Amino acid sequence: MFPACRFSLRARRCVGALKAIQAEHVTPQLYSTRSSSSTVPRITTHYTVYPRDKDPRWEGVEMERFADEADVVIVGGGPAGLSAAIRLKQLANQHEKELRVCVVEKASQIGAHTLSGACLEPTALSELIPDWKERGAPLNTPVTEDKFSILTEKYRIPVPILPGLPMNNHGNYLVRLGHFVRWLGEQAEELGVELYPGYAAAEVLFHEDGSVKGIATNDVGIAKDGSPKDVFERGMELHAKVTMFGEGCHGHLAKQLYKQFNLRENCEPQTYAIGLKELWVIDEKKWRPGRTEHSVGWPLNRNTYGGSFLYHLNEGEPLVALGFVVGLDYTNPYLSPFREFQRWKHHPSIMSTLEGGNRIAYGARALNEGGFQSIPKLTFPGGMLIGCSPGFMNVPKIKGTHTAMKSGMLAAENAFSKITDENLQSETAGLYIPEYEEAFKKSWIWKELYSVRNIRPSFHNYFGLYGGMVYTGIFYWIFRGKEPWTLKHIGLDSAQLKPAKDCTPIKYPKPDGKISFDLLSSVALSGTNHEHDQPPHLTLKDDSVPVAQNLAIYDGPEQRFCPAGVYEYVPLETSDGMRLQINAQNCVHCKTCDIKDPSQNINWVVPEGSGGPAYNGL
């Protein structure tokens, strides 16, 4: 087009050749980007931002993909995906039909990317696998004690949990969800489900009529600068009659599908929170297996939604699972959810449990809080959305696993009848299954989410947390959520940050290395790793926006909300000013950056499969 483009292309080829000869350590080169005229260090090299068909380094590279057919492809090996797979195979065996079900999962093993509190309500599990106890499901800790408190800086105010309140946990189990998911995976394999951990679904495939054809797994062997390596190989295409998307909270393929099929036109935008979690082996004298503790209040102020959990597990050693949740609609860009978590542990009532103990695991994940108001359309030609991806978490109960599993089961049941119907005349090549959505609306998930729909939005009042608790007490406990109005959320989480100049920086205490810890040693405990020579999977639509907007207006909130230290603003080597450095290898796949970035410039895409955290029963 313009001469400048041709020159920069040639320049890029020369630099590319030089890089091949150069040693491993490369300082960031300054290139002219096509979009802006000022020199901005190049950060993003991913092909979703710089397409390969226009990239001369990809000329002549074989881009043909191997394709295979299945009846159902499920993206995501979590509670929803595995429940759907299990239900499909149960029905197939019951009706003596052949059904090929494939599950692709980006984690290296099933359960390695699973993180949750977790206090499991066994309703969906008992529907799916009634003899779960005989089959050795790892539900080893029934809840024996339930405590709820409001914390102040020094004191703890106990709040009685009356029966009927959402946080009453009688009949539930404390589980290590990663181990539970691993067990579900074993049940699925026994039934003949094809599980493929270590392979991420990177692209949705479409038929000519626009319906979903299946997915393609990630390509491998692309270098950090976006060029092909010797070991480059294309991903594989998996075609299916129907594809179920169970990517968990804020899935990256789901994000594309919302736009493609306009699934969110009649619902509110999803709102989120970030949950950080640690596992500790504590002093045996302090261990009370089955005790469930929740708190709200300190260290968050009354207008920042969030709270903590501390569960005593009964799995052999004196283990506790504890964590902190912060609503991502917080307004102060100086807030760091990680540091709030570390500071909360120093509260006298928590420290007394942790003193003398040892931290053995760390992780973080975003969770959805939109509930009823944010449920999108769940079906589209060729596909369905299940689990936390569309988002069915019961926020006051802080439970989403049982609803995720039930949604997977409903999807499976309705897909099965359509797939095995020999007389079916489908209008589209990919099957459209609106029966799933109808069944969903008649199910107990719908009723449950409807009854708690107003609790989370009720926090948006002058009294914040306390107003919300009063509302819950009156309208949920007494009236069971039957009030005729539905409160609205306040909009996108990313739009809630106030400019840094209008906010006060928060002074966080230094970690003491015994109870509280620094970020990098925590990230090391998550076991996260990625192939270092691949394009950063945290892609920016525009490389100049972080410094120009995020840093300038909000003082770079991504360096504070990322629980893995991926984003750092560092001084430029050659001139004044700062640049954004993305340490993609640290990423724990929590998705918070994609959600909270005030400029919505960050687009999280899936890295090479089997990268990411290596959680063990988190």
Added chain:
Amino acid sequence: MSARVLVGVKRVIDYAVKIRVKPDRTGVVTDGVKHSMNPFCEIAVEEAVKLKEKKLVKEVVAVSCGPQQVQETIRTALAMGADRGIHVEVSGKDYETLGPLQVSKILAALAKKEQADLIILGKQAIDDDCNQTGQMTAALLDWPQGTFASELTFEADKLKVVREIDGGLETIMIKLPAVVTADLRLNTPRYATLPNIMKAKKKKIANVKPADLGVDVSSRLEVLKVDEPPQRQAGVKVETVEDLVGKLKEAGRI
């Protein structure tokens, strides 16, 4: 060339995972922890597959010793291009005490049984860092060995091996049959892509017990205890050289 290559692969804890010592101090926690193929074994498999692609060898057989889970590691080797696998079943206490001596006895027995012409192993495993299995296997078979190989070429009926040694690079010529252990720069392993994993499900993995090979896997070593390395003590900052000398004298160092 009608050569058959035996490649040993070991399932180890992934290198990026933080190890935790078991509370009873008898070993490290392995249950539920992410495992993967030893990186040097990946390089060994890649070299064997490359030789097959160059038509220098006829068949690549992947071998692993351990419990049921090592079948995943053998499948990865099959997905990279090995033709068939052999799973030597060792589990429970025997697996915990399995070391280079027993493994090399097993490999030697298998090499004779399968009539292998070449054994390629990784130079060492990243969990025990022994660096012994290749050498012991060669000794038991009385075969020549080319360890720490960074380059491997066939020349007539001999193997030219370039070895990475402390002083630099050493080139040796060894006769077949031989044992070669792979070092880091031998090659870059290919990815085990999904279509290949699916095809690998159809390749055979034979099950063998050590007793069938006439090998006794009991260990002559006993682990007394396993501990974390001692915590690094904080240093002391001094202001002047005199202070430094004074402190060193105090500590009895000078």
